[in-house]
Amino acid sequence: MAGVILNNVTKNFGKFIAVKDINLDIKDGKFITLVGPSGCGKTTTLRMIAGLEDITSGELRIGGKFSNYIQPKDRGISMVFQSYALFPHMTVAENIAFGLKIKKVARDTILKKINWVLDLLDLTGLDDRRPRELSGGQRQRVALGRALVLDPEVLLLDEPLSNLDAKLRLKMRTELKRIHRKIGSTIVYVTHDQVEAMTLSDEIAVMNKGVLMQVGPPLEVYDKPENKFVAGFLGSPPMNFIPVDLVKDNSKFYLDVKDFKILIPDQKADKVKKNAKIGEELIFGIRPEDITRIEKAKDVHQGNKIETIIDVIEPMGSELILSLATGKHIIQATVDPDIHLKVGQKMTVAIDTNKMHLFKLDNEETIF
DSSP states (O other): OOOEEEEEEEEEETTEEEEEEEEEEEOTTOEEEEEOSTTSSHHHHHHHHHTSSOOSEEEEEETTEEOTTSOGGGTTEEEEOSSOOOOTTSOHHHHHHHHHHHTTOOHHHHHHHHHHHHHHTTOTTOTTOOGGGSOHHHHHHHHHHHHHTTOOSEEEEESTTTTSOHHHHHHHHHHHHHHHHHHOOEEEEEESOHHHHHHHOSEEEEEETTEEEEEEOHHHHHHSOSBHHHHHHSSSSOOEEEEEEEEEETTEEEEEOSSOEEEOOHHHHHHHHHHOOTTOEEEEEEOGGGEEETTTOSSOOTTSEEEEEEEEEEEOSSOEEEEEEOSSOEEEEEEOSOSOOOTTOEEEEEEOGGGOEEEESSSOBBOO
C-alpha cells in the first residue's frame, strides 16, 4: 500500500487554471473523497495522480517516490472510470483478467485472481456472461474487479456510481466500504454527491474553482466548516444563510435580521469581538436540523425564537422539510412528521444557537 502527497500541485490548460496550488497528504490505507461541484478540478486532480494529465507545477509523491514523470503503468495505481469501459465482446472473466494478461501473469495466478474477485464482488456464476447481459451494478463491479486484480497500492475511482439508480447507488456505497475494509488499499474517490462523500470516506477534501477549500473527517468538516462555501455545499437540505447586522445591547451581542434578533451565546462572543465590528454586515448560517418547533425545543429564550409562517411542506417519510417565511426571508427546517401542518399556518420555532454559524461578508470565512 502507499500514501499520496501533493505539494503545491497546479494544472493549467492554456491560461485557464483548473487546479491551483493543492496541498494534500493522503495517508496509506485511507479512503479520501474529493468532492465539489462540476468543474471544480476534482477529476483533473485524480487524473494527475493517475498520470493521465501532466502536472504544470508542484510535486506528486506516491509511496514516498517522486512521481511527476513516472508512466501511469508504473505508478502502482488502478483507476475505475465513470463509464464502465468494459470490452463488449469479452466475458466477465476475460474483462477482469485483461490487465493481468497484458502483464503476462501466469495462467494459474490469473485464475486464482479471477475467482478471488468474483467472490469478493458477489459475481460468482457470472464469469461467462458478457456486459450486455449484466445489470448496471454488476457491470460496475466488473470494472472495479478489473482494477482490484492488479493489486493496486492506490485505487482511483472517478464518480463510479453516477450512472446507477438511487437504490443501487446506496447498495454500492455499502459494497465499497466493505471492499475497502477487506483490501486495505489507499482509495481516492471523486464525486459531486456530498452524501457519497460523507458516508464513504475517512476524510473528505472539498474543492471549488480549482482550490482546495477544506480537508478533514466528514463530521468535522460538516460541523466546523472553514468558510461559507463548505458550509453550504455539505448538508441536505443545505444550510440556511441570512444577511445580518452585528449589534450590541447591554453587553450582549445580537444578529439583527430586521424581522427578528438572534442572541449570540457568551461562549461565542470572544470570536465575534476579535473578528467583527459593531454594525458590520455578516452572514448568519443555521442548518435545517438545528431549527426546532417551540414545543420540542430544549432551550428556549427570547434570543432564539422566530415567528414564521409555513410556506411549503415537503413530506420525506421520516421527516418533513418545511419552508418557513420569516418576513423577507425563507428558511428551511426539518421536523418530525408527527403533527398535522398546513400551508399558511403560523409556527414559532427555536434555533440552537450553540450550533449556529457566522461568516464574514467579504471573504466568506468562518467567524464561528
